[in-house]
Amino acid sequence: MVQQLKQANEIARQIQDVDIQAFILKNQKKIDTHLLRLVADQWLSRQKAKNKLPSWFINEGVLFPPPLSVEQASSEITAHYKAQVFVANFGNKKCVDLTGGMGLDSWALSKVTESVTYIEQNADLAQVAAYNFDVLGQKNIEVLNENSTTLKQSFYEKNSNFYIDPHRRDNAKNKVFKIEDCEPNLLIIKHLLDNYMVKFSPMLDIKLALEQLKNIYQAHIVAVENEVKELLFLSKNESKSAKIICVNFLSNNNQQIFEFEYQNEENLSINYSKPSNYIYEPNAAILKAGAFKSIANQFKVNKLAPNSHLYTSEEMVESFPGRSFICEAVCKFDKKEILSNLPNQKANISTRNFPLKPEEIKKKLGLQDGGDYYLFATENLEKQKIVLICKKVI
Structure with a gap:
């Protein structure tokens, strides 16, 4: 898998300024159908990553998963923000990414924690992520090709700090937003987690999520250039009134940050x-x-x-x-x-x-x-x- 992607990536980088549809239709290099599809995927994924993941884009050795995985991944700016919030609240000890995906959040977390265990059920994604971590020089990430919902309870007992970015598409690849429709369903596994940060779609109802998850003491609404990109919920063992933190990243790299609590909001x-x-x-x-x-x-x-x-x-x-x-x-x-x-x-x-x-x-x-x-x-x-x-x- 990796060897084929390396070949596809090399071709995709050579034609990055070419019309990809015309290149596929003409296929002047007589590339076989399977490789041609991989070239198209690498080309499209690189286009999506150019502004979203600049550190990954400029590294010529990085291999990209299919475009949908890049589209669903965090941006580099929000990944680093999550990593900072994670460490500020849970410390820099070992952490577990239960939904590894293309690995961007694991990569960001590995820069500020002692080590990260990356878990991904898709074998191809896990293989590519392991290769990319090596290319990017992150040696403190352990890659496990597992399904986080079938891990033994002993695994959860051995670890304290978890990051989750549940999959938000159903079997027909339609987008879903409710917590119970995402995979893994956090409502089912949250009792196994000591400390966790979970990322959800901006479409989610924040107040309903707080009611369903319980024990949430921080919720972050993260926007980039005035577009909400993701919602983050942090839980610790102790229960507190949730602080709501709104952050907007501006084009000049500055941030607008505003904090409040719903209880105070209602009484003002x-x-x-x-x-x-x-x-x-x-x-x-x-x-x-x-x-x-x-x-x-x-x-x-x-x-x-x-x-x-x-x-x-x-x-x-x-x-x-x-x-x-x-x-x-x-x-x-x-x-x-x-x-x-x-x-x-x-x-x-x-x-x-x-x-x-x-x-x-x-x-x-x-x-x-x-x-x-x-x-x-x-x-x-x-x-x-x-x-x-x-x-x-x-």
Whole structure:
């Protein structure tokens, strides 16, 4: 398997700037069908890895699993974040990755822990991962081609710290999101685990997951450039009220971090007001977590309406974790009034608690995408439909 992939990888690297479909159709090198499929897989996987896994991409010896495995894997930036969180909470002793996959998370964990036991039931994936760990110079990873759901209880008793990234596709390869539909089903094996970190899809209901898993004391909502990529839940033997940590990695390598607890969120009282000089939109991690009152309380901003999730202030709040705008006009949802406040017919449109989608608004107003202006179609405290015409704070 590895020898064939090495051959396929060599060809894929030579044609990385070529149209892969045209290359396959012409097959001028008369490559046999099986190898040609492997070349296509290596080519596609390398394209997916270029920005997602830069350290792996630039290492010419790394062999990639099929594109779907690369697509499902963590990005390098989130893998390193998980490793840091894992060590900060569980220490740097030996840990076990129960769902090894292509091995990116095991690789990241091995850089900050004494050793990692990588477990993967797919023999081909395990073989490729072992080869890649060697190529990448990570000598402290033990590879086991096993199914974590059939491991003996004695294995779990010998280990304390576990990482799990359950498989989120059913037998028909359709995506699944519920904890009980993923493999392994953490609800069945969690009693065997002392300390664990589990990664789930951003589609999962966070509050429902906390209720199902119990004993969770931290939940991390991880976004990269304002797109939520994964949810992490950490459990220790002792039970605590869960701290919710929202992190958003920016394009300049900085992070926006916001922490809160649902118990406090529910009990907070906040202020509402009409749109003022500045408008704020929390980042995607905060919106996913539902920290709608906590963000207003911590940054002393007013909310426009209970369900609008936009915030405002008279004075600029420099450190707000999200996008900040200068509000130049507040209009009714009226084409003539809106266009009279736009110097050209270009704008970036967002909606919050509004019956129409951005595409429908764009068509209705006759606007083109882009430009310096941002339109927020939303609802105010009096339940009136309004449009905020804004410019980004520079």
